[in-house]
Amino acid sequence: MKIGLEVHVYLATRCKLFCRCRADFLASPRPNARICPICSGQPGAKPLAPNAAAFESGVRLARALGMDLRPRARVMRKHYFYPDSPANYQRTGEPVATGGSLAGVPLTELHVEEDPGAYDAEAGLVDYDRAGAPLVELVTEPAIRDPAHARRFLQELRLVLGYLGVHRDAAGLKADCNASLAGGARVEVKNVHGARNVERALEAEIARQRGVIASGGAVLRETRGFDDATGRTVALREKETEADYRHLPDPDVAPVDLAALARRLAPEEAPLARRARLAALAGVDEAAASVLVEERALADAFERAAALAPPALAFGFVARDVRAEIEYRKTPLTEALVSPEDVALLVEALGAARITPQVATRLLRQGFDRGGLAGALAEEAGRSGPAEGALAAAAREAMAANPKAVADWRAGKATAVNFLVGQAMRRLAGRADANALRAAVEAALRESD
Ligand SMILES: [Zn+2]
Structure with a gap:
């Protein structure tokens, strides 16, 4: 064949x-x-x-x-x-x-x-x-x-x-499909629209040629068309x-x-090479990563997000949530009110547990509806403060970076907690509630003790 x-x-x-x-x-x-x-x-x-x-x-x-x-x-x-x-x-x-x-x-x-x-x-x-x-x-x-x-x-x-x-x-894509079997002439099926119809037209044409050969006939060199209603090729x-x-x-x-x-022309990375690179970054296979290169803005959104949050999280959010909005609205990301930078900010907030996945999805939809995603995100993160997971993470980081303060606390110096709370607050850019953060630091100290 x-x-x-x-x-x-x-x-x-x-x-x-x-x-x-x-x-x-x-x-x-x-x-x-x-x-x-x-x-x-x-x-x-x-x-x-x-x-x-x-x-x-x-x-x-x-x-x-x-x-x-x-x-x-x-x-x-x-x-x-x-x-x-x-x-x-x-x-x-x-x-x-x-x-x-x-x-x-x-x-x-x-x-x-x-x-x-x-x-x-x-x-x-x-x-x-x-x-x-x-x-x-x-x-x-x-x-x-x-x-x-x-x-x-x-x-x-x-x-x-x-x-x-x-x-x-x-x-759409239009293709002229040339097909021949061993010993037979080449037949061209002209003007077939779309990938699925090309597959169907070729299946039908090859079956037809096999039938001609099986009944002792000869396949003639000719041009045919494809009737997608009947699924057959027809002489033109x-x-x-x-x-x-x-x-x-x-x-x-x-x-x-x-x-x-x-x-x-500016040099640019070939799309399929970029797909291979992004697949490795996300830890998925190339078939799964194909969604990222459906348009360049999606690849950009993922790559920016993966620089600010765990790549697997970024991949899930872009491949599932962002793409679902694009499909639903039938608007490419390039033409949407949400930019790749907006997506990256959202994923970063999600990764730092400043917002929950539910809030991220809501903000994304809102962004697609009326833009202004970055502002809405800042407002949301400011209102609710960092999530509990983020407080605990900041407390652990402050402890890891300040072993002396931890040792002081273990030695009975209670005021060492104040220092660690201050350090953790800096990591959260001052957005956390002080009492909640103190509770988180104390819990982490007890846990490590
Ligand atoms: Zn003209």
Whole structure:
């Protein structure tokens, strides 16, 4: 069994690739509301310089996947005749990078290209809102072991994309899936949406090919589609017969200087390397730590919190409580009224037992609802004072740091308690009730006696 994928991902840039029209076609109020002479291919319209933000996203993604960057990429015209392509060619960049791997699958190449429009063949209508929207196409080697492996590959890719924040998540991932069995021709199942459907489409297609071979037939080289209602692949009418795309460099567009672009980008830790590092810090396996890299702000929140409190506590709070709020509200942390710093402060207060887990959860919700988490936390900690556990911990620390005062107390010098209470109070930044703290110090002294 040989499986390879060509994955298409919409980039979350503001503008299209060669014009200033808005790229967010999903938010368009009606068909053809976001078009201009360039992206609707009108005679004489010349493209603007390639949208640098789109190529930047391509470079960041390639780096995150450990790919080898190319120094430059020309923009090519890929010719075909169909109503979704008004200029009769699609502009597609040469590879930004080659090599690298993801989920154990070697990668062939990554390039940036423009999307064609949408053509409704039955109604005979075209919508060019999508035309010119920037896409990344990521091509794998045919080294995917089975349909479940293809699904895992796409889930890992989605994680990397979410962390980098470069894709238009609502538009989903689309993949062309190539599958062949030993001795059979390669069949392409086009345009399958989402990781789960890719797995289903490949399962169905491989079962179909096995059936053809078992009944003495031959698998033909063809392009098929996937019907997610029936779970079957279906033969497609080709929009062009055995295409000769005649790739030519576009004379209207200068090559993209990828090396210069890469130099301008700040270096960043690759998301999956960061996941491995944070997993070790939290003491969990990488699968469990995946939630931390769903977006960069979550990883930041955990890492800041783990510097102020036990990492296991920080992990539990971020992976469970913070993420539950994000899921419930369907708002990424980046767009929430709670910052990674807020989360770290909350976890620190929890770790120092200044607030209970119930209070931490309440404050977090309040923060997501109306912001101001740091202020609310200070108020809460001030009102209730440090929790009992924190008093006892501060008492023990004061004793450990002042063995002479402890020895004095044992020798019968009762006033040594005052000194230890003062030391413990300093550790609690003066927030504790003095009588309660004295009781805690006395209890700790008796316990150690
Ligand atoms: Zn346009």
